[in-house]
Amino acid sequence: MTLNNIMKPNSIALIGASRKVQSVGYGILKNLLTGCVFNTKYCKPYNGKVYAVNPNAKKVLGQKCYNSILDIKKKVDVAIIAIPAKFIPDTMKEIAKAGTKGVIIVSAGFGEEGEKGKKLQKEILRIAKKNKIRFVGPNCLGILRTSNNMNASFAPTMPPKGNIAFISQSGALADSVIDWAIESRYGFSTIISYGNKADLDAEDYLEWLANDKETKVITMYIEGVKDGKKFLRIAKKVCKKKPVIALKAGRGKAGTKAISSHTGSLAGSYKIYEAAFKQAGIIQADNVEELFDLGKALAEQPPLKKNSVAIVTNGGGCGVLTADYLEEFGVELAKLKKSTIKKLEDTGKMHPAYSARNPLDIVGDALPERYNVAVDTLISEPYIGGLIVLQTLQTMTDSVADAKVVVNAHNRYPNKPIICVYMGGKFSKVGMDYLEDHNIPDYNDPRKAARTMWALARIGRIL
Amino acid sequence: MLIEEKEAEKILKRYKIPICISKICNSKKDVFSCKIEFPIVLKALSPKIIHKTDSGAVIVGIKNKTELRMAFEKFKKFGEINYLIQKQEEGKEIIIGMKRDAQFGPVILFGLGGVFVEVFKDVSFRIAPLSKKDIYEMINEIKAIKILKGFRGEKSVNLDKVSDILSKLSVLSLKEKHISEIDFNPVIVNETRAVVVDARLIKD
Numbered sequence: 232m233t234l235n236n237i238m239k240p241n242s243i244a245l246i247g248a249s250r251k252v253q254s255v256g257y258g259i260l261k262n263l264l265t266g267c268v269f270n271t272k273y274c275k276p277y278n279g280k281v282y283a284v285n286p287n288a289k290k291v292l293g294q295k296c297y298n299s300i301l302d303i304k305k306k307v308d309v310a311i312i313a314i315p316a317k318f319i320p321d322t323m324k325e326i327a328k329a330g331t332k333g334v335i336i337v338s339a340g341f342g343e344e345g346e347k348g349k350k351l352q353k354e355i356l357r358i359a360k361k362n363k364i365r366f367v368g369p370n371c372l373g374i375l376r377t378s379n380n381m382n383a384s385f386a387p388t389m390p391p392k393g394n395i396a397f398i399s400q401s402g403a404l405a406d407s408v409i410d411w412a413i414e415s416r417y418g419f420s421t422i423i424s425y426g427n428k429a430d431l432d433a434e435d436y437l438e439w440l441a442n443d444k445e446t447k448v449i450t451m452y453i454e455g456v457k458d459g460k461k462f463l464r465i466a467k468k469v470c471k472k473k474p475v476i477a478l479k480a481g482r483g484k485a486g487t488k489a490i491s492s493h494t495g496s497l498a499g500s501y502k503i504y505e506a507a508f509k510q511a512g513i514i515q516a517d518n519v520e521e522l523f524d525l526g527k528a529l530a531e532q533p534p535l536k537k538n539s540v541a542i543v544t545n546g547g548g549c550g551v552l553t554a555d556y557l558e559e560f561g562v563e564l565a566k567l568k569k570s571t572i573k574k575l576e577d578t579g580k581m582h583p584a585y586s587a588r589n590p591l592d593i594v595g596d597a598l599p600e601r602y603n604v605a606v607d608t609l610i611s612e613p614y615i616g617g618l619i620v621l622q623t624l625q626t627m628t629d630s631v632a633d634a635k636v637v638v639n640a641h642n643r644y645p646n647k648p649i650i651c652v653y654m655g656g657k658f659s660k661v662g663m664d665y666l667e668d669h670n671i672p673d674y675n676d677p678r679k680a681a682r683t684m685w686a687l688a689r690i691g692r693i694l
Numbered sequence: 695m696l697i698e699e700k701e702a703e704k705i706l707k708r709y710k711i712p713i714c715i716s717k718i719c720n721s722k723k724d725v726f727s728c729k730i731e732f733p734i735v736l737k738a739l740s741p742k743i744i745h746k747t748d749s750g751a752v753i754v755g756i757k758n759k760t761e762l763r764m765a766f767e768k769f770k771k772f773g774e775i776n777y778l779i780q781k782q783e784e785g786k787e788i789i790i791g792m793k794r795d796a797q798f799g800p801v802i803l804f805g806l807g808g809v810f811v812e813v814f815k816d817v818s819f820r821i822a823p824l825s826k827k828d829i830y831e832m833i834n835e836i837k838a839i840k841i842l843k844g845f846r847g848e849k850s851v852n853l854d855k856v857s858d859i860l861s862k863l864s865v866l867s868l869k870e871k872h873i874s875e876i877d878f879n880p881v882i883v884n885e886t887r888a889v890v891v892d893a894r895l896i897k898d
Binding site: 457503505507509510 | 795797798799818819820
C-alpha cells in the first residue's frame with residue numbers, strides 16, 4: 232500500500248482555505264505557500280502545486296479560489312480538509328469524484344466528540360473505503376516533510392531538515408517539538424500528527440517510513456492502536472530495517488470483572504504495550520527528551536556489536552558514574568588486557584597516576600595528545616566494541632582539540648560507536664559544538680551517554 | 695464464567711499440558727478408597743468457592759488417614775461439596791497465565807508465585823504466538839530468576855519444562871478463542887519436571 236500521494240504529493244488542494252487570519256484554513260495555506268506562519272531560515276514554499284478551495288472567496292493570500300475540488304480539473308494528489316465536520320461527508324464524495332486518493336482531515340468534531348461525532352467518523356470512513364481513498368486523521372495537525380518543503384499542517388513553522396521521522400498521536404506535542412527543534416538545531420525528515428486514526432494508524436506510517444530513504448530513524452509518541460496484532464506484525468518488519476523508538480503514554484482502561492484472575496489484574500494495558508515493543512524490537516524511551524536524544528544518536532552512530540565498552544575520562548568521578556549507569560542498563564565494561572596497558576604505557580604519554588584499568592582515568596591535566604593515545608589505543612582493540620569519552624574542563628583543557636581527537640577516531644573506526652560527555656557549559660561549548668557538527672552524540676550527563684550506548688546495543692541485537 | 699474442573703482438565707490434556715495426578719470424588723468414602731498415594735492435597739470443590747486458598751478450601755501435606763479425617767472436619771463448614779484429591783508435588787511455585795487483550799490477542803504471563811507475584815509483581819509478559827526467543831527472554835527477565843536457577847548451591851529447576859508449558863499455553867490460547875483468561879497458579883517446578891497443580895480457565 233502506498234501513501235506516496237499523501238507523503239510526497241506533487242499537488243495539494245486545501246479545502247477550507249480562509250481569509251480569516253487566525254483560522255486554521257488561513258494558517259495551512261500560509262504554511263504551504265511560504266513554509267511557515269512563524270518565520271525562520273528553515274521556511275521555504277512547498278515545491279509542488281497548491282490549489283485553494285473556498286466557494287465564498289475569490290482569492291486568499293493571492294491564490295485564486297475554486298468553488299470545489301471538482302472545478303480544479305487538474306490532478307490533485309492530496310486534499311487537505313479544514314471545514315466543519317458536518318460538511319465533510321459531502322466533501323469526501325466530491326474528492327472521490329475528482330479522483331483524488333489521499334486526504335488529510337485536520338478538522339475536529341468526530342470520534343473524539345460524542346455520539347454525533349462518532350457517527351460522522353463512521354460515515355467518512357465508509358465513503359473512503361468505498362472509493363479506495365486513504366486518509367490521515369481526522370482531528371490532526373497534519374503532515375510536514377522537509378525534503379519537499381511541505382508544511383501540510385497548521386503547525387506554526389517548519390523544523391530543520393534532517394533524517395529523523397516523528398509520528399505523533401498528539402498534535403500539541405508535535406507543535407512543541409517543532410519549536411524546540413529550531414532552538415536545538417534538530418533535523419527531521421517527516422512529522423506526522425495522526426489524530427483520531429479513523430483510517431490510517433501508526434503501523435501504516437511506520438511501514439511507509441521503513442522504505443523512505445530520507446528517514447534513518449523513526450521516533451513515535453503513541454497512546455494506543457486499533458489493531459495490536461497488525462501493529463506488532465508490521466513493527467517487527469520495520470525494526471529489521473531501521474531503528475524505531477517509542478514513547479508510550481500510560482493510558483489504560485481498568486476493566487472490572489466479577490471473576491478475575493491474577494493474570495487479568497496484572498496484565499494492564501501499559502505492560503502489554505511494553506511486551507509488544509520488546510517483541511517488535513522497538514526501543515522504549517522514558518520521556519520526551521530521551522526519545523529525541525536516542526533518535527539523533529541512533530541516526531548518527533553505528534550499532535554496538537560487542538557488549539564490551541571502554542570509558543576514557545579526565546575526571547575519575549564522572550567515569551565511575553558512567554560505569555554505574557552502564558552496569559544498570561546491562562552494558563558490560565571491557566576488561567583491559569595487559570597488552571593494551573602496555574601499549575598505553577609505551578607511548579610515555581600516560582600520567583603516572585592514571586587508572587590503568589577501565590574506566591580509563593587519564594587524569595585532570597590531560598592534554599589532547601594524551602586523549603589521542605587513550606582513545607586511539609582503546610578503539611583499535613578488537614575486544615572493545617565502543618567508547619564513551621568524557622571531558623571535564625581544567626585550566627589546561629583544550630576542548631576543541633579533544634573533540635577533534637574523537638572525530639578522527641570515529642572516522643578511522645566508523646563501525647564502532649563513540650559517545651561523548653563533554654561536561655560543562657560556557658567554555659566547553661566550542662568543543663561540544665564541534666562534536667555536534669561532526670555527528671558525535673554529546674551529553675552533559677553520563678547517564679544519557681550510558682543510555683544511548685544501551686540503545687545502540689539493542690540495535691546491535693546484543694541486548 | 696469459570697470453566698468447571700472436569701472440562702478444564704480435558705482442555706489441558708488436549709494440549710498436553712502436564713497436570714498433577716488428581717481425582718474428583720463426590721463422597722468421603724470415595725476419597726478414602728482413592729488410590730493416590732500420600733502425601734496428598736485435598737481441595738473442596740463447589741460453585742460457591744471461587745478462590746480456594748482464600749476460602750480455606752485447600753489443605754496440603756496430608757500424610758495419612760488420620761490427617762485426612764481432620765481435613766474433612768475442616769471442610770464441614772462448606773456443606774455439600776465434591777473433593778479434589780491431588781498428589782502432593784515438591785518444588786518451587788511459579789505462576790503462568792493468559793489474558794486475552796482486545797488489541798493484541800492472548801497475552802502470556804510468567805513469574806514466581808506467592809509474594810513474588812502478589813507483593814513484588816515481578817512478572818513478565820509476551821504476546822502470543824510465543825517464539826523460542828520470546829520464551830527465553832520472558833523467563834530470564836524476571837528478577838527472581840536467580841531463585842529458579844538455584845542459589846546457595848541449589849540445582850536449577852528444569853527450565854525446559856517451564857518453557858514447554860509456556861509454549862503449549864500459547865498454542866492453546868490462539869486455538870481456544872472462547873477462553874478469555876487462564877491462571878496456572880501454582881505450577882510446581884523442580885529439577886526434573888513442571889506440573890500444573892491448580893488451573894482456572896475463564897470463558898466469555
